Amino acid sequence: MPISVPPDSASSTLCLHCNTLWVYTSIESKIRTEPITREFGMHSLFVKVDNKQFGPFTTTELRGLARKGKFTPTDLVWDEDDQSWVHAEELDLLRPIFSEDGDGELNQTRIIAVGGGKGGVGKTILTASIGVALASLNYQVVLVDADLGGANLHTVMGILEPEYTFFDFYTLNRDSLNDIALETSVANLRLISGACGTLGLANPKYTQKLRFIRQLRTVNADFLLLDLGAGSSYNVIDFFLTADDGIVVTNPEPMAIQEAFNFIKICLMRKLRRAFHGSREILEILDRDELTRPGRMQMSMAQVAQKIREIDERGADFFEQVLESFKPMLILNMVNDPDDVKEGVAIQAAAGELLSIDVRFLGYVSYDQSVREAVRDLKPFILYNPGSKAAQDLSKLVNVKLLGNSLFQSFWKKRKMQKQLMAAREAFPQVNLLDNAPICSVKCFYWGDCEYQNGGHPCPVRYLEPVFKS
Ligand SMILES: Nc1ncnc2c1ncn2[C@@H]1O[C@H](COP(=O)(O)OP(=O)(O)OP(=O)(O)O)[C@@H](O)[C@H]1O
Ligand SMILES: [Mg+2]
Structure with a gap:
């Protein structure tokens, strides 16, 4: 899987074993940040302003900033395809947020x-x-x-x-x-x-x-x-x-x-x-x-x-x-x-x-x-x-x-x-519970031990019965 965070090499590095971004604040000190979550949300983007990196932000958040004039077409964003910093206006994904009809958004779902x-x-x-x-x-x-x-x-x-x-x-x-x-x-x-x-x-x-x-x-x-x-x-x-x-x-x-x-x-x-x-x-x-x-x-x-x-x-x-x-x-x-x-x-x-x-x-x-x-x-x-x-x-x-x-x-x-x-x-079909699924009850061998115990409801682990029996 490609590493999709901007390589701010002077200040950060990625641990491939634990997917954790280590941010170096100086040569001697480092702080551990959270696991990289850049991939959450298709349209999450990193921004660089005054040589500082922020994000990821959703396109909706960036549009909000653009409307207030606090995010401009010439601000730098990380282009995952090119693996480089580009101006926001160069990204197809972001161009609509700077136009009047920027609300005709991206994802319909x-x-x-x-x-x-x-x-x-x-x-x-x-x-x-x-x-x-x-x-x-x-x-x-x-x-x-x-x-x-x-x-x-x-x-x-x-x-x-x-x-x-x-x-x-x-x-x-x-x-x-x-x-x-x-x-x-x-x-x-x-x-x-x-x-x-x-x-x-x-x-x-x-x-x-x-x-x-x-x-x-x-x-x-x-x-x-x-x-x-x-x-x-x-x-x-x-x-x-x-x-x-x-x-x-x-x-x-x-x-x-x-x-x-x-x-x-x-x-x-x-x-x-x-x-x-x-x-x-x-x-x-x-x-x-x-x-x-x-x-x-x-x-x-x-x-x-x-x-x-x-x-x-x-x-x-x-x-x-x-x-x-x-x-x-x-x-x-x-x-x-x-x-x-x-x-x-x-x-x-x-x-x-x-x-x-x-x-x-x-x-x-x-x-x-x-x-x-x-x-x-x-x-x-x-x-x-x-x-x-x-x-x-x-x-x-x-x-x-x-x-x-x-x-x-x-x-x-x-x-x-x-x-x-x-x-x-x-x-809507009528389901006959008794025919179809055992109900969780005190009669079950695992009553008291089962993590999924929910008396009176269909047993969610009945598929494992053959495993238990073997
Ligand atoms: N408006 C309501 N009126 C009466 N009973 C309700 C109402 N809403 C929920 N319940 C009862 O609460 C029970 C729990 O609901 P549900 O399973 O949706 O909760 P949940 O928040 O998903 O629980 P979990 O966190 O365990 O997933 C339902 O089985 C139902 O009996
Ligand atoms: Mg639930």
């Missing part, structure tokens, strides 16, 4: 990652139902199970034994992600299933992860929805940041709210550290205790930006642009009381004040018994009962907030969606 620190808040079931909602409006949608530790999106879609999974992709049985995208019973909706039961894939090798991320953008679809695992491991965060948009799901309980905020903060810090791994002074500011210590933040991002501006004007421009471009979305799930909505607003306000970022609150989905019934019936809840409170909340949220339809447009779209959902509901 919109990748949306669904994450959030806490487990069990509804990431998977919301991903499935948002996918069904978009597909019913005639968008081509692919659901991607990127929960590498506990893939279960296929089960929510009523598929017990996926024909292909990531396993086939990782093991090179199938060359492209398009090949492993399975048709579902819903028109316009496909599924790339996680590698359930294939232990060891919870931590794919670095190169496997890179290959996956690059390939994601080659999948033919209007929307790609990534269901992420719980927690804030590098796998989860990197997928969240790779996407064009990220949705953080939380419920209104205080612990969940706190975890959602922390998740957003960790994502932002990783994004910033990545963008400034070429600048020792800025990294030092980012590594200050006041920012990294768990618990209450002692320094706001606005103050950090100010500190950076004192030492590096252009660096501060880039820093502020990264803050401005990071706009995670937020869904509050399992809302019992309309008053709970203020918790979503609270996260939005805290993110604005402390992190200087704009969290877009998409709205809430009510706690609804029919969601639980849908899960038991292996159906996305929006199909199981399109008239239920949760389904109504979600279709409004998709129509108005996610797609940005006006209230008038959304009225007609919602009618169309309801019609399609009723038809898709009729067509």
